[in-house]
Amino acid sequence: MKRKQSKQNSSDHCSTDVNGVITQQLRSNAVRIQAKAFLKTDSRYWKTRLRKTKNGRGEESPNWSMPICFKLRRLTFSLRTPNKDAAAIEARNIYNDLVSLGVEPTLAKYRPDAPKVADFPSTIGAWIAAAEQVFDGRPSTFGGYARSLRLIAGDILSVSKSKKRFAGAKKSAYRTKIEEAPLTILTPEAIQAWRIRFVGKAGNNPALQRTKRISANSLIRQARSLFSEKMLKFIKGIQLPSPVPFHGCEMFPRESMRYNSTLDLEALFDAASRELLTEDSDAFVALLLGIGAALRRSEMDKLLWRQVDFASGVIRVEATEVGALKTEDSAGCVPIEEEVISILRGHYAKAKGPFVIGGADGDSGSREWGQMYRCGAVFDRLIAWLRRNGVNTPKPLHTLRKEAGSLIATNSGIYAASRFLRHADIQITAMHYADQKDRVSVGIGRWLSLNSPQITFIDKPAQTTAPIAHAKTKTKCGVG
Numbered sequence: 439m440k441r442k443q444s445k446q447n448s449s450d451h452c453s454t455d456v457n458g459v460i461t462q463q464l465r466s467n468a469v470r471i472q473a474k475a476f477l478k479t480d481s482r483y484w485k486t487r488l489r490k491t492k493n494g495r496g497e498e499s500p501n502w503s504m505p506i507c508f509k510l511r512r513l514t515f516s517l518r519t520p521n522k523d524a525a526a527i528e529a530r531n532i533y534n535d536l537v538s539l540g541v542e543p544t545l546a547k548y549r550p551d552a553p554k555v556a557d558f559p560s561t562i563g564a565w566i567a568a569a570e571q572v573f574d575g576r577p578s579t580f581g582g583y584a585r586s587l588r589l590i591a592g593d594i595l596s597v598s599k600s601k602k603r604f605a606g607a608k609k610s611a612y613r614t615k616i617e618e619a620p621l622t623i624l625t626p627e628a629i630q631a632w633r634i635r636f637v638g639k640a641g642n643n644p645a646l647q648r649t650k651r652i653s654a655n656s657l658i659r660q661a662r663s664l665f666s667e668k669m670l671k672f673i674k675g676i677q678l679p680s681p682v683p684f685h686g687c688e689m690f691p692r693e694s695m696r697y698n699s700t701l702d703l704e705a706l707f708d709a710a711s712r713e714l715l716t717e718d719s720d721a722f723v724a725l726l727l728g729i730g731a732a733l734r735r736s737e738m739d740k741l742l743w744r745q746v747d748f749a750s751g752v753i754r755v756e757a758t759e760v761g762a763l764k765t766e767d768s769a770g771c772v773p774i775e776e777e778v779i780s781i782l783r784g785h786y787a788k789a790k791g792p793f794v795i796g797g798a799d800g801d802s803g804s805r806e807w808g809q810m811y812r813c814g815a816v817f818d819r820l821i822a823w824l825r826r827n828g829v830n831t832p833k834p835l836h837t838l839r840k841e842a843g844s845l846i847a848t849n850s851g852i853y854a855a856s857r858f859l860r861h862a863d864i865q866i867t868a869m870h871y872a873d874q875k876d877r878v879s880v881g882i883g884r885w886l887s888l889n890s891p892q893i894t895f896i897d898k899p900a901q902t903t904a905p906i907a908h909a910k911t912k913t914k915c916g917v918g
Contacts, residue, residue: 630688
């Protein structure tokens, strides 16, 4: 009997504890929900957002503190009181001052004893150097961010540019002028004026205007990455202007990136077989890898022979001791055709090193002015040859990859193209390629051919030479 009563009492006690916890959680949730109904200018909003900080020994402060992220800056203010109602009123006052006065005057008002950072060099060069110390991505990626920031800042400062600025002492002088400039030049008004001027250089050429808008968006996105929340979280001791550079700046509407093929691949490969296969086999292999395997330039540059599986007919794109992947999704096995395998076998028999494309065996990676490739000379020769043969796009090597994606999307669908190109998301593929397996037209041809008068046209004189890129013919050239 006593045992049963003991169990009952224990059960009642547990039930009471559980109910107490649930009741406390419900009250806490109710307070939070109620707080969301108040504006930040109301002390009741801040009452549920106050915290008590701990020192290095884990001892909790008796006074309340106010953590806040304002214009991408994470700040904490000590409210100097253990009374929560009084602390909430002080938090409200601090927020109002942040809005009306700005960050620095508010810090000076409420944290007068805090170490000042005005003595630290808040220059473009100092920020780039500090950002480089905390950036955990690829050096080439950071190099692109820094170049974009310098280019925009240089244009805002009207620093004169010439090709000689990349050589010798002029290189240092050009960069010094930009990097010694304060971050305060990167105001929203200055960046907006730069966007307009940058696109205005295209004049009245709509095609060039489109290219400039795409470039302006890309440059701003890259430069803005140096002032991301992740960077701001780790960089200390450098004063930033308010607002933070590039925060809230305008962007041009996204342009369509749909790729429209204009290449006659049959004619292109015919010319390559006659001109490159025997005279420049490395350039010919790069052409095959660009179209036949849709490899990126960096993937071709560091491709090792051990990544080519002759027996299975695939190329394994993976991180190696000499080359990293663009992203983790870039890894995969790319199927290639027997004819491509056969040519690669012959090239392998003559190879003198571990790399599929011959060239310098030194380290690639980033350099002071742009990306350096191990076999850059081979790429330069192939690019020049492609342009002579009608591939007049800004990035001829990347056009080969796009052409491969276009062929796969047309013949096998968008999902097959996404897998072949190793895109992280099928939406990326859909933005660039049309999923059209069959030729689709309106169908007015039958009306023109039935019961209609004979239509004749005056022939124009035959064109003696035609660039390869403008004669689109249907080929049976498959990729993978």
